[in-house]
Amino acid sequence: MTDWRDQLRVVLVASRNPLNIGAAARAMSNFGFKQLRVVNPYDVAFREARSAVGASAVMAAAQEYQSVGDAVTDCSLVVSTTALGHRGLQHPLRRLEYGGRLLRKHLAEAPAAILFGSEKFGLANDDLSYCNWLMRIPTREEHGSMNLGQSVAVALYELIRNPRAPQAHPKPVRAAKGDQLERLTELLREALEESGYVNPRISESTGQKLRRMVRRESLTSRDADVWLGMFRQVLWKLHNK
Amino acid sequence: MTDWRDQLRVVLVASRNPLNIGAAARAMSNFGFKQLRVVNPYDVAFREARSAVGASAVMAAAQEYQSVGDAVTDCSLVVSTTALGHRGLQHPLRRLEYGGRLLRKHLAEAPAAILFGSEKFGLANDDLSYCNWLMRIPTREEHGSMNLGQSVAVALYELIRNPRAPQAHPKPVRAAKGDQLERLTELLREALEESGYVNPRISESTGQKLRRMVRRESLTSRDADVWLGMFRQVLWKLHNK
Incomplete structure (x- = not known):
């Protein structure tokens, strides 16, 4: 059986910074996701990230695309994270806690993509037009914009976190009798x-x-x-x- | 009334990389935490991080300490995140989903600290001896070690995430009649x-x-x-x- 995590495509759009691409790949590897897709990266950044010492298997297997449309052809659900700025758009906007749950439910059955925009400009309206809905990481209004690698880590953590973990993992130490x-x-x-x-x-x-x-x-x-x-x-x- | 988030001290121990110190401060600012404490940073790293363009108010207000003991004197609970490696220790080890809940409960009443070790060596046993218990971010066994800035972001997200968010944030778009x-x-x-x-x-x-x-x-x-x-x-x- 396919791991549901293999159904997720993490799509980085126009990333400028090799450290951020590498950090995104590392978080994917930490949390067990494999499919990294990179759209129109600055060439140097992508090459540097790929050849970095300790680059993970995820980074090595990353695929490059010319457009968001090309990168999501096999996905029946496309979402993206966004800072507060995009309220004007007509997309449903869901907090990560809820959006993550919907996304995970979809991944149990079919492929989906999560888009992350460039560090400087976020996602263009044309990129956003491929999205079914948007997710907002619940940051402060006064400082909403997250670092790319950190937002990838937080979004993926929300997908793999287990709300029933307390029951599943009893204290590993033996209490005094x-x-x-x-x-x-x-x-x-x-x-x-x-x-x-x-x-x-x-x-x-x-x-x-x-x-x-x-x-x-x-x-x-x-x-x-x-x-x-x-x-x-x-x-x-x-x-x- | 004090915001419970002001009760949390984020303590970075022996961080080597100014980018990581800056990233930790940025995640704190994103999620509304203010008290950054830095123990024995490599001097250059700390100075660089502080003077970086766009350094947040959190970074500017960061305090420096000579030892973990000094940095947690006002805290009645001290926890740290850890990779899988530290199983041998006699500390209770809790998954972040559960540990975060306990930590947040404590913060509603009294100050607490969360320690993050150096990128290369993690936390020394002497540093860990100040901890009441440890938290494990649920990463894969095969690749457990997270980037410092990303682990700070994920741990703080777990603290501020709102499990009742779906109810609290209805769809902002009006459905067709x-x-x-x-x-x-x-x-x-x-x-x-x-x-x-x-x-x-x-x-x-x-x-x-x-x-x-x-x-x-x-x-x-x-x-x-x-x-x-x-x-x-x-x-x-x-x-x-």
Whole structure:
């Protein structure tokens, strides 16, 4: 079965800066997208980006096109990200959180393209005319324009992020067990009594305070063992001084 | 009231590349975060980034520290992003989708820091010892390491993204009304009859097909007007040929 990510074509239009083309390719590689298409890049920029040390497989496989129309012929959905400036256009404008969801749904069934304009001029109206709708990354109005490589990274992250991730990835560390915490509380109280910090007459309520304090720490099992070792050593020293 | 975003300190540790420091500052400005702290930057890199043309207010206000400890003294929560490599450490490791939610909850009440390591070496174990837990941006295992500016952008986007955005931002375009669509269907049928495309004998069922086709298009009101104008012109020409 095809990975849905292989259905996405990331299309960079008239990019001027080899670092940005390389950065876009890197974010694609990080997030598992492969199909990079470059429309009318400044030739030098494209060649530099391709030959850069550490250029990813994505960059090496990038394809060059003469026009946006040529680059999206196999796509049944074309969207682009835009800064706030394009409100005047008659395209539906969706925030990335929602647009990303629609785009992902489409990619499960058919190819789609996401266009990114040049660093300086964005997308021309002619390029935008190929789009079904536009997505807006929710930046501040006062500083809406993002760096190209960063906007590619953010848009692709929205596609691969997993809203159910919290459930899917439990904490990889083992929490301390009750008996460890109890021994730790006990050793701590003993050490405090030995050192004169605790008045033995009120030591029961102090014991409860200590227990609550120790249990509030959400210690890992391994850390609890380390603490136990440290307090044993302190107690030994107190008894043998 | 303080904006919760002002509670976040973005801490770059030992960054070598002025472009990356500048890119981090730009993403912060895009997403509305202000407090940039730089620990032990390569001096030249920091000076260059600060004096770059178009450096944002965030960059200009960046503060320099000698150690991670100094940079996070006012923070009651310290987290860092990490590539997969740091699994051996005893820190809880959370995916960004979940860690971002916890971090944002904390920021509503108290200051917190998010650390980003150097491009080449990441964070040293000593730096990591200040962290309460780690966040992992869900990159591919085969290519986990992200560009610094891109990882800052993605982490901050996760903090400001609004899962309820779809409801909050309805389509800004007005859909065509039923009477526009009906007139359009009518004009279209007339044009098709005039031009001989439609056989008048079966024109009722054809009318229904046309209506369904027109209504499937989810036209905007403005586009419907343009289509109406075009068909009127075509009809005029057909009548006056």
